[in-house]
């Protein structure tokens with residue numbers, strides 16, 4: 364199989380069948396164009412917490428997990444990259460992606476690299492999480508990139524999560540456990556299949572012998588926080604993205620430039636920003652532009668991507684329960700599937716992660732994104748500090764965030780309802796009904812996508828019988844459905860709150876067309892409203908069985924959740940398209956979680 368080549372590569376490649384083939388694609392632009400910490404150790408054995416004062420990365424030798432065993436890999440990503448599927452179980456491939464780089468063929472690097480980053484929580488700068496209280500010891504504590512290549516025309520980084528300690532480990536073990544690795548692996552590929560920009564999953568290996576202790580819940584515990592320590596197997600999942608640059612990373616360099624912490628601080632910020640542009644925004648930002656124009660275009664495009672991303676998260680019921688700036692990818696895609704959850708019972712305040720706070724709850728994600736965008740612009744501002752007009756334009760972009768977010772949210776809700784324009788009164792009543800009933804978010808919108816003429820089919824998504832619900836709820840549902848049907852019939856004549864030009868560059872949603880048949884409306888809605896979503900109570904049995912060495916359910920969930928819009932078998936429906944069982948409510952690990960590592 365031949366692949367389209369990038370301009371970066373010299374020769375046409377065939378399918379990548381082996382690690383030797385993979386090595387030929389090595390191309391380390393991050394390490395080659397950015398600065399290494401001058402204090403980095405040549406041998407990469409750099410595991411004690413220490414301050415990293417300058418440079419964009421530290422070279423580190425990953426610590427392999429003992430006796431790695433294959434759990435799963437993403438056949439979809441393998442296919443996208445032209446990787447032979449069999450490679451995932453080849454010993455030399457397993458070695459690399461379970462942390463052993465000692466025998467990699469040249470020109471692959473025998474060292475990985477970890478990056479420092481800063482942290483802002485909901486728009487407030489923090490350094491307390493750094494053990495030195497300076498911010499110089501915070502960053503990739505257990506994530507490290509191990510490979511960069513141009514494959515099939517795409518430049519990609521591959522990053523181990525759980526590959527051992529780095530100078531940023533803050534005294535922790537640098538490991539990820541099987542439970543959290545299964546969650547991240549499955550969620551990443553699910554998100555991709557949902558059509559939401561994300562880092563991808565490559566592979567997942569678990570150690571047959573190495574374990575660590577983690578706080579977790581006793582079975583059936585209703586405690587908010589874990590009530591015991593458990594022993595868990597360590598694992599390494601590898602994620603793949605065009606870059607892993609976070610808003611927090613720009614902030615680290617922005618803060619240093621602002622405070623003139625060292626003579627190269629401004630130059631290092633500029634290098635990182637240019638690198639981000641070349642990695643994530645090459646098509647929208649011409650390299651010949653002035654630095655001010657680049658900064659402003661970057662901010663505009665990041666705002667565009669971030670608002671689309673959050674609208675998509677809400678569309679699919681995803682909550683990033685810890686949407687700090689260090690969990691916000693500067694390329695505008697989803698990153699860090701630890702404190703996440705997919706909403707089951709609809710609740711605008713849904714927050715799966717007990718450490719996250721309500722500011723990161725389901726419907727507050729637009730506001731959280733706005734704070735991350737503010738910190739992004741703050742980090743860029745030293746580069747245009749002497750230019751009042753440009754600074755003002757940057758401020759205008761910050762000021763305009765909420766309007767753009769609102770526009771995209773309205774467009775998203777319209778698409779979920781099969782309408783071409785947002786109808787405020789219809790939506791407000793629906794939100795109230797969904798809360799009061801309450802409904803299952805995924806089931807409700809999927810059932811609605813069949814355009815039911817009465818509310819009976821929708822009852823499949825209701826968490827209680829309407830006779831037990833507040834008086835008049837059934838009539839209100841019926842009235843709501845009638846109004847919705849009438850709008851579907853004549854949506855082309857609706858007044859709109861959203862001007863057409865504002866909607867032009869919005870996200871990937873399917874745009875309804877006025878002259879659609881009902882069948883077409885239904886089809887379009889089914890491409891917007893997934894049938895299957897990766898709720899926590901589906902993940903729990905999968906990682907529990909995996910911890911006993913049985914990976915069947917992990918692989919089955921992967922198969923189902925990578926086709927979330929498709930109608931699947933009755934057996935799949937019975938297992939995965941249903942309400943959350945009443946006994947799972949309020950249970951630690953099933954309804955909420957604290958430790959995500």
Ligand SMILES: Nc1ncnc2c1ncn2[C@@H]1O[C@H](COP(=O)(O)OP(=O)(O)OP(=O)(O)O)[C@@H](O)[C@H]1O
Nearest residue numbers: 502503504505506532535536537538699700701960
């Ligand atoms: N076991 C661990 N050992 C070392 N560092 C850790 C460990 N767990 C978390 N960290 C670090 O603590 C910080 C906050 O953790 P958080 O859970 O947000 O990130 P993460 O899930 O490890 O990583 P990422 O954001 O890369 O997906 C991160 O900088 C992370 O690297």
Ligand SMILES: [Mg+2]
Nearest residue numbers: 689690699701
């Ligand atoms: Mg994180």
